[in-house]
Amino acid sequence: MAAANLLTRSLLPALNPHPSSHPNRGSAAAAVSFPRRHHGRLSSVRASVSTASPSPPPQPAAAAGAPKHCFRRGADGYLYCEGVRVEDAMAAAARSPFYLYSKPQVLRNFAAYREALQGLRSVVGYAVKANNNLPLLRLLRELGCGAVLVSGNELRLALHAGFDPTRCCSLFLKFYLLRGMEWIIEQSKCVCIFASGGMPFCCCILFAFWMDYRCIFNGNGKTLEDLKLAAESGVFVNVDSEFDLENIVRAARATGKKVPVLLRINPDVDPQVDIFRDAAILMVNYVDEIRAQGFELEYLNIGGGLGIDYHHTDAILPTPMDLINTVRELVLSRDLTLIIEPGRSLIANTCCFVNKVTGVKSNGTKNFIVVDGSMAELIRPSLYGAYQHIELVSPPSPGAEVATFDIVGPVCESADFLGKDRELPTPDEGAGLVVHDAGAYCMSMASTYNLKLRPPEYWVQTTTDIPFFLVLISWGICKNPPVEEDGSIIKIRHEEKLDDYMKFFDGLPA
């Protein structure tokens, strides 16, 4: 968790362009102990953790357990994304490298959060920086996510994707038609989720639930221009520092808008221990203090940061349910709306980066698999030594020797690697090789270094989104929802072309 935030309605007048209109103005900043500058240094806040053991949290529902993985090796030895062979996706894409997503896995990951949040007022603010693919954003918006933004362009993109920061609530209907198939209806659009079982074969249960679409603008160096756009759009703005607050006030005055703010507190809690609970206890102490001073306070934001099993060791990692259970009672006891800002845990495991092997070589001491993808398209391993699991998409040729390889790209840099010391069967030229868990902080960090232009993106979908009226008509006529289990591969982003690059120089002096 990068930070925890509080939103107080009573602090809003402090940012009101017409300051004299509120009696609490002036005392608001003092009401919250947000990191203060002492002799040029920022003091941090230490969590005081209660030693009393919390009452037992609700048990995770079956559907909210660890989401099943979308990339699996079939009995035939081929790697599959949902029901589609990755090798077939390579043939369909006709170009390599590319990113391949599972749309159903996005739905399952979101369902795990929604399940965990039942009974709480909440905002699932998707951290757009993790992956800013437009169809992905639209999908997450349809599911009921808000957006967490760190730049003016991310905010513009979110608005373009249909996020409406001023709409705080929308009614969703959820119903089950067939076992394991969950439909969500919002504004006449119907999205089908394959939830994990538990429902009888044919039933129709209707749940109504409210989702809060709030958008949140984070960042420690927000520009005045971007803040003005945020003010115009009605986005919650996270106050990161005193100078940031001054800029927010300027933006509010310039636009004549009231800016809702969250106060960021970086809790000094031990990340090895129960960071979310420790931080939540700290935040709740603040909530009590602030309310005791007569301010109304509504939101508690515990940020993002839930991890995933990058090593594919079947490690038991905290699930969304585990995360929410650590703060559930605190949030309920203070009647707060919980904001979470997941990025990685919503989308990282939905995607593979698919490469083709160019060749295999050795320098006498080390073996290398050279692929067509590189640090330009996926930089996490070379940027911060991140481990992402790597495997071949097809069964090895008979007699292929298993050896230890570094997997490297063609970029002219010693840092150009996707993985080191990986034990793999020696692949043939042209074999497919995937880097797993590439949905978050991979394509969004891609560059065009060495003029390796950004690759295309595809997703595998197992059902099509169907307008609600069609679902009803179909249900009425044939007693069956119109599900197309088509396993189709849909392009969700075009590859960049050299012409796109050339356009940056159009009209400039030769």
Ligand SMILES: Cc1ncc(COP(=O)(O)O)c(C=O)c1O
């Ligand atoms: C404030 C804030 N919110 C959300 C996120 C998203 O975190 P993750 O993708 O790990 O869930 C981050 C990550 O850096 C963050 O700093």
